[in-house]
Amino acid sequence: xxxxxxxxxxxxxxxxxxxxxxxxxxxxxxxxxxxxxxxxxxxxxxxxxxxxxxxxxxxxxxxxxxxxxxxxxxxxxxxxxxxxxxxxxxxxxxxxxxxxxxxxxxxxxxxxxxxxxxxxxxxxxxxxxxxxxxxxxxxxxxxxxxxxxxxxxxxxxxxxxxxxxxxxxxxxxxxxxxxxxxxxxxxxxxxxxxxxxxxxxxxxxxxxxxxxxxxxxxxxxxxxxxxxxxxxxxxxxxxxxxxxxxxxxxxxxxxxxx
Amino acid sequence: xxxxxxxxxxxxxxxxxxxxxxxxxxxxxxxxxxxxxxxxxxxxxxxxxxxxxxxxxxxxxxxxxxxxxxxxxxxxxxxxxxxxxxxxxxxxxxxxxxxxxxxxxxxxxxxxxxxxxxxxxxxxxxxxxxxxxxxxxxxxxxxxxxxxxxxxxxxxxxxxxxxxxxxxxxxxxxxxxxxxxxxxxxxxxxxxxxxxxxxxxxxxxxxxxxxxxxxxxxxxxxxxxxxxxxxxxxxxxxxxxxxxxxxxxxxxxxxxxxxxxxxxxxxxxxxxxxxxxxxxxxxxxxxxxxxxxxxxxxxxxxxxxxxxxxxxxxxxxxxxxxxx
Ligand code: HEM
Numbered sequence: 001x002x003x004x005x006x007x008x009x010x011x012x013x014x015x016x017x018x019x020x021x022x023x024x025x026x027x028x029x030x031x032x033x034x035x036x037x038x039x040x041x042x043x044x045x046x047x048x049x050x051x052x053x054x055x056x057x058x059x060x061x062x063x064x065x066x067x068x069x070x071x072x073x074x075x076x077x078x079x080x081x082x083x084x085x086x087x088x089x090x091x092x093x094x095x096x097x098x099x100x101x102x103x104x105x106x107x108x109x110x111x112x113x114x115x116x117x118x119x120x121x122x123x124x125x126x127x128x129x130x131x132x133x134x135x136x137x138x139x140x141x142x143x144x145x146x147x148x149x150x151x152x153x154x155x156x157x158x159x160x161x162x163x164x165x166x167x168x169x170x171x172x173x174x175x176x177x178x179x180x181x182x183x184x185x186x187x188x189x190x191x192x193x194x195x196x197x198x199x200x201x202x203x204x205x206x207x208x209x210x211x212x213x214x215x216x217x218x219x220x221x222x223x224x225x226x227x228x229x230x231x232x233x234x235x236x237x238x239x240x241x242x243x244x245x246x247x248x249x250x251x252x253x254x255x256x257x258x
Numbered sequence: 259x260x261x262x263x264x265x266x267x268x269x270x271x272x273x274x275x276x277x278x279x280x281x282x283x284x285x286x287x288x289x290x291x292x293x294x295x296x297x298x299x300x301x302x303x304x305x306x307x308x309x310x311x312x313x314x315x316x317x318x319x320x321x322x323x324x325x326x327x328x329x330x331x332x333x334x335x336x337x338x339x340x341x342x343x344x345x346x347x348x349x350x351x352x353x354x355x356x357x358x359x360x361x362x363x364x365x366x367x368x369x370x371x372x373x374x375x376x377x378x379x380x381x382x383x384x385x386x387x388x389x390x391x392x393x394x395x396x397x398x399x400x401x402x403x404x405x406x407x408x409x410x411x412x413x414x415x416x417x418x419x420x421x422x423x424x425x426x427x428x429x430x431x432x433x434x435x436x437x438x439x440x441x442x443x444x445x446x447x448x449x450x451x452x453x454x455x456x457x458x459x460x461x462x463x464x465x466x467x468x469x470x471x472x473x474x475x476x477x478x479x480x481x482x483x484x485x486x487x488x489x490x491x492x493x494x495x496x497x498x499x500x501x502x503x504x505x506x507x508x509x510x511x512x513x514x515x516x517x518x519x520x521x522x523x524x525x526x527x528x529x530x531x532x533x534x535x536x537x538x539x540x541x542x543x544x545x546x547x548x549x550x551x552x553x554x555x556x557x558x559x560x561x562x563x564x565x566x567x568x569x570x571x572x573x574x575x576x577x578x579x580x581x582x
Contacts, residue, residue: 034339034340034341035338035340038338038344044340044344047339047343047344050336050338050339051336051342051343052335052337053325053326053333053335053336053337054325054326055343056342056343056346059288060325062285062288063346063347066347066350067351070351070354094372094373101369109363112361112362112363112365112366113359113362115367116367119271120274120358122274122387123274123278123281126278126447127285130282130285130443130447131285131289133440134289134292134293134431134440135430136426136428136429136430136432136436137428137429138419138422139425139427140428143420144419146416146418150412150415153415154412157387160385161385161388167369168372168373169370169371169372169373170372170373170377171271171368171369171370173373173375174373174378174383175384175385177382178384178392179384181404182391182403182405183404185400185401186405187401187406192401193580194401194579194580195579195580217373217375255428255429256429256430257325257429257430
C-alpha cells in the first residue's frame with residue numbers, strides 16, 4: 001500500500017518538468033545510459049565514456065592521481081572554512097589558532113583535517129609520480145603531461161610550505177626562517193650568494209626581501225604567505241590541474257601498451 | 259633508547275614521515291613485483307616461442323597480453339566508464355576520507371608557542387619534506403644545497419621524458435627493459451630524497467649534529483672535527499706541502515671538478531661505443547651530455563658525503579666568491 005503510493009510519487013516527480021529539466025536520462029542499465037551518465041554530468045565528464053579495461057585495475061594506477069586530487073579538494077573545502085576565522089596579521093594569527101582549539105565548533109577537527117590532508121597530499125603526489133615513472137607513462141605522447149605534473153609537484157610543496165607559516169607559532173616561524181634563509185644564498189640575486197654582493201644585493205633588496213616583504217619573517221611575510229597560500233597558488237594549481245586532466249584524456253587516456 | 263625514537267616518531271608532525279616511509283616502501287616493492295612478474299611471464303613465453311612450441315593456452319604473445327589474465331582475453335578492450343571506473347573512484351574516495359577522519363579526530367595538528375625571533379629552537383628544522391635539502395647543507399654551501407641543486411632536481415625531473423629515448427616499457431610495468439632509468443630513479447628518489455628526510459628527522463639533533471636513532475640528544479655535545487679542503491687533503495696524502503697554497507688549491511679544485519664531469523661523460527661514452535653503440539646513436543651527442551651532466555650532478559651528493567664523513571674534506575674548490 002505504502003510502496004504503491006511511494007511508487008506513484010516517484011513517477012510523478014520523474015515526469016515533472018523540474019525533474020526532467022535537471023536529469024535527462026533514466027536509470028535502466030543500458031549502454032546508452034552508461035554513456036549519458038558520464039557525458040551528461042559536468043563533473044564526471046572529466047572522464048571519457050569508455051576506458052581501457054586495464055586502466056580500472058587498482059594495480060595499474062593505484063588510483064594515486066585521483067587520491068591526490070581528492071585531497072586537493074578536501075584542502076580547498078576545509079581551507080575555505082579556516083579562512084572564515086583566520087586573520088593574517090601578527091596580532092591575530094596565533095590567537096585564531098587558539099580560537100579554533102577552544103571556541104570554533106569543530107574547529108580542532110577542521111584544522112587537523114587541513115593539516116593531515118596537506119601532508120598526505122605531499123606523499124601521494126610522490127607516489128603518483130613513482131607509479132607514472134614505473135609504468136613508463138611519461139613516454140610519447142605523454143611527455144608534456146609529465147612536465148605539467150612536475151609543476152604540480154612543485155606547487156604542492158610550495159602550498160604546503162606557505163601554509164606552514166600561517167599559525168605563526170615557533171614551528172612554522174623557524175621552519176620558514178630556515179627555508180627562506182637559503183634564498184639569501186641565491187647566486188646573483190641573494191646578498192650572501194656568489195656574486196650577489198658584487199652586483200649590489202643587500203639584505204634590503206635581494207630575493208629574500210622580495211619573498212618576505214622585509215628582511216625578517218614578520219607581519220609582511222605572514223600576509224604574503226597568506227596571499228600565496230590562499231589565492232595565488234591554489235588558482236595556479238587549478239589551472240595546471242585542468243591542463244593535466246585535459247592532457248591525460250587528449251593523450252589517449254591512461255597509458256597502456258600500444 | 260626506544261624512548262628517544264618514540265619521542266621523535268610520535269610528534270604529530272612526524273607521523274606523516276613514518277607513514278611516508280612505509281608507503282614508499284610498500285609501493286616500491288609492489289611496483290618491482292609487478293615489473294618482475296611481467297618480465298618473467300614474457301620471457302617464458304618468448305623462449306617457448308623460440309623453441310617452436312605451439313602457443314600454450316593463455317600464452318603471452320604481445321606486451322598487451324600481460325595486462326589481461328587468461329579469463330579476460332577475448333573480452334572487449336574497452337569498458338564503459340560508468341559504472342566500472344566511477345565505482346572504483348568512489349570506493350577509493352570513501353577509504354581515503356575514512357582514513358583522514360580517523361587520523362584527524364584523535365591526533366591534533368601541532369601548535370607550539372607563539373613565534374618569537376629571540377627564541378631559536380635547537381635544532382630548527384624545515385618542514386619534513388624539505389629536510390633532504392636542509393641536510394645537504396652539511397655537505398654543500400647554501401647556494402648549492404638550497405638553490406642550485408633544487409633547481410636541477412626540478413629541471414632534471416622535467417627533462418626525463420625528453421632524455422629517455424627508450425621506446426620500450428611505455429604503459430606497463432617492466433624492469434628488464436628499462437634497468438638504467440629505473441635504478442637511477444630509485445637511487446635519486448629513495449636513497450637521496452627519502453632516506454635524507456629520515457636522517458634529517460631522526461638523526462639530526464642540536465647543532466644539526468648526527469645522533470644515532472635512540473641516542474639521547476645532548477645539547478652540550480662537542481665533536482672535535484677538523485675539516486680540510488681537498489688540496490690540503492691531497493697535500494697530506496702525498497706529503498707535498500706545496501699543494502697547500504691557495505693557487506694550488508684553485509688549480510686543483512677547478513681541475514678536479516672539470517675532470518669529474520669530463521671523465522664522467524667520456525668513460526661511459528667509450529664503454530657504450532664498444533658495448534652498445536645503438537644507444538649512443540639514439541641518444542645523440544647533446545642528449546648524452548645532458549643526461550651525463552645531470553647524472554653526475556646527482557652523484558656529487560653521495561660522493562661529497564663520503565669525502566666529508568670519511569676523509570673530512572670540506573671544499574673541493576675554494577675561491578674568494580664561492581666554495582664548492
Ligand atoms: C597535484 C598533483 C597531481 C594530481 C592531482 C594529478 C592527477 C592525475 C590523475 C587523476 C591522472 C589520471 C591517472 C591516474 O590516476 O594515475 C594523472 C595522470 C598523469 N599524471 Fe598526474 N597528477 C598530479 C601530479 C603529477 C606529477 C607530480 C606527475 C609527474 C611528475 C604527473 C604525471 C602524470 C602523467 C604523465 C599522467 C598520465 C599517466 C597515464 O596516462 O598513465 N602528475 N594525474
